[in-house]
Amino acid sequence: MSERLLSTREEYGQTLVRLGERSRDIVVLDSDLSSSTFTHLFAERFPDRFFNMGISEQDMIGTAAGMALAGKIPFVSSFAIFVTGRCWEQIRNAVALPGCNVNIVATHGGVTVGKDGAMHQALEDIAVMRAIPTMTVLVPGDAVETRQAVEAAAWYDGPTYIRLTRENLPLLYKDPVPFRIGVGRTVLDGDDVTIFAIGLMLHKALEAAELLARDAISTRVVDMATVKPIDEHLVVRCVGETGCVVTAEEHNVIGGLGDAVGEVMLRRCPAPMERVAVRDTFGRSGHPADLLRYFELTPEAIADASRRAIARKAARAPLEGE
Amino acid sequence: MTRGPAHEVAPQELAEIARGLRVLLLRTIHHARSGHTGSAMSCIDILTCLYFREMHHTPYNAEWPQRDRMVLSKGHASAALYVALHQAGYVTRAELRQMRQLESILQGNPDSRRCPGVEASTGSLGQGLSIGHGMALALRGGVDGGEEPRVYVVLGDGELQEGQIWEAAMSAGHRGTANLCAIIDANGLQLDGAVRDIKNVEPLAAKLEAFGWRALDVSGHDFAALCGALDAARGERERPTAIIARTVMGKGVSFMENAIGWHSRAPDAHQLAEALAELDKAKQPAGERAGTR
Numbered sequence A: 001m002s003e004r005l006l007s008t009r010e011e012y013g014q015t016l017v018r019l020g021e022r023s024r025d026i027v028v029l030d031s032d033l034s035s036s037t038f039t040h041l042f043a044e045r046f047p048d049r050f051f052n053m054g055i056s057e058q059d060m061i062g063t064a065a066g067m068a069l070a071g072k073i074p075f076v077s078s079f080a081i082f083v084t085g086r087c088w089e090q091i092r093n094a095v096a097l098p099g100c101n102v103n104i105v106a107t108h109g110g111v112t113v114g115k116d117g118a119m120h121q122a123l124e125d126i127a128v129m130r131a132i133p134t135m136t137v138l139v140p141g142d143a144v145e146t147r148q149a150v151e152a153a154a155w156y157d158g159p160t161y162i163r164l165t166r167e168n169l170p171l172l173y174k175d176p177v178p179f180r181i182g183v184g185r186t187v188l189d190g191d192d193v194t195i196f197a198i199g200l201m202l203h204k205a206l207e208a209a210e211l212l213a214r215d216a217i218s219t220r221v222v223d224m225a226t227v228k229p230i231d232e233h234l235v236v237r238c239v240g241e242t243g244c245v246v247t248a249e250e251h252n253v254i255g256g257l258g259d260a261v262g263e264v265m266l267r268r269c270p271a272p273m274e275r276v277a278v279r280d281t282f283g284r285s286g287h288p289a290d291l292l293r294y295f296e297l298t299p300e301a302i303a304d305a306s307r308r309a310i311a312r313k314a315a316r317a318p319l320e321g322e
Numbered sequence B: 001m002t003r004g005p006a007h008e009v010a011p012q013e014l015a016e017i018a019r020g021l022r023v024l025l026l027r028t029i030h031h032a033r034s035g036h037t038g039s040a041m042s043c044i045d046i047l048t049c050l051y052f053r054e055m056h057h058t059p060y061n062a063e064w065p066q067r068d069r070m071v072l073s074k075g076h077a078s079a080a081l082y083v084a085l086h087q088a089g090y091v092t093r094a095e096l097r098q099m100r101q102l103e104s105i106l107q108g109n110p111d112s113r114r115c116p117g118v119e120a121s122t123g124s125l126g127q128g129l130s131i132g133h134g135m136a137l138a139l140r141g142g143v144d145g146g147e148e149p150r151v152y153v154v155l156g157d158g159e160l161q162e163g164q165i166w167e168a169a170m171s172a173g174h175r176g177t178a179n180l181c182a183i184i185d186a187n188g189l190q191l192d193g194a195v196r197d198i199k200n201v202e203p204l205a206a207k208l209e210a211f212g213w214r215a216l217d218v219s220g221h222d223f224a225a226l227c228g229a230l231d232a233a234r235g236e237r238e239r240p241t242a243i244i245a246r247t248v249m250g251k252g253v254s255f256m257e258n259a260i261g262w263h264s265r266a267p268d269a270h271q272l273a274e275a276l277a278e279l280d281k282a283k284q285p286a287g288e289r290a291g292t293r
Helices: A008-022 A040-045 A057-069 A080-086 A088-096 A125-130 A143-155 A200-214 A232-242 A257-268 A288-294 A299-315 B011-032 B037-054 B075-088 B128-139 B163-175 B195-199 B204-210 B223-235 B269-281 B286-291
Strands: A026-030 A050-052 A073-079 A103-107 A136-138 A160-163 A185-188 A193-197 A219-223 A226-228 A245-252 A273-278 B069-072 B151-156 B180-186 B214-219 B241-246
Touching (some): A057 A080, A057 B128, A057 B163, A073 A080, A136 A143, A193 A257, A193 A299, A200 A219, A200 A245, A219 A232, A232 A257, A245 A257, B011 B037, B011 B223, B037 B075, B204 B241
């Protein structure tokens, strides 16, 4: 694993430029945050295909829907809190219901937004986007995966939501691994517990695996970059092979990755499960690293959750028929 | 390059088309036992001008890229759109009779995935102007070397209380999107009462002009005036145009006119018969119509 930190936002902007070179149908809309979302890279290269809609997120979503209905492939960017919160109904009714090919790429998801505090820290965005029928929800864990997710979304026919963090991240994979919407990828193999993680928390999960290895615990870490549609087969297989599960996400405990994985387990393979997430509370101002500690989104918290899951697995009575 | 109107149709001829659409509208809503009768009646004349004079469109090839588009932002008036689409050739009589039923292409609010000729899914008020503006921007300068399509957005006056409308108005004014034309079906009524009592949206022309639009205030039931405004809008090169069409909710049937109770009510058999008799009386003699062409 390379420890060099790369900006997923900058990778997003560069990917947009490459997509713009490949297709004249690619258009990009932003709402006065282009220097922060890095859509400004596209704006500089293709000024005629960039639309700064001003501080008007609802209008931005509707405009993108109209462009998609006229054959364009719009990418729409803002911070996660605004583009999912303020325009949820526009996304549902103007984008998803008519099946518009609008790609919403939000930056600044989670508490690591940092000092701007609770008002700007989206902890519910995955939940509200996941609840919309036909919406695809992607949360890449590094710069390469960001590029892959953005490219996949561009050519995927239907609405997508991609959540990026403000923090720069190391690379997850040494060598390029193919990316497909709806398919999870095993970053680290192991037998005692599976940690399903997304975004920044994938890196915390890998650190947790190192902590657990000291206790001779073999940990599997799975990159669930597609939160919806969730990779059901992979969840069932991992539960079968490791017997217990931990989920880790920089999101509220309600409605995010934990629920997406838990819904599959409840239906198909009940097993001990622990969730590492924000515990149904709002964020606050602070340094990103301090905030991750404050909200217990740390390798230590994931390792503790893993030990609890393993202990429950050991204590568990076999289910009927097992 | 801009096209002229698709068809030269005399105002008297348009009036007769609109009268026929009102008959069909009332029958359709009566059959469905639900629908927004008053709201649909008030915008029938506007839709008649658009679909049978102004807009270049090809019902036999609904996806023709160079077509002009109409977005019915006041989606609850869907029945008016559906009868116009029927008259134009997009929707069959059998499909009209299925309006608002399970599996129907004619949903309670227009659904662009299901119904040919419906350009956008609308009905959540306040969103159509952004959608229409997005289309106009995407089509600006023409498609595949063809002439520049125009986009029409039909809005209610009540829905102008939505903030997103003014975001979109500011966007289109700022960008000078001249192939965009908003037509406000200003019937002065909304579900709970008069627009001026609930939250006054006037003065509309002054507001829209301040947002960078050309604003034209006309009678929404005067075909010559409506066509003149559409001509003026087509000639505009620098700004989007808003046509403030002063209309009457329930127009065409005296007991429905300006009666707020008819906003979202379907006529029963007796009311339907009474309304159709009145519309029949309004029919112009064929000879007189021919003479005026």
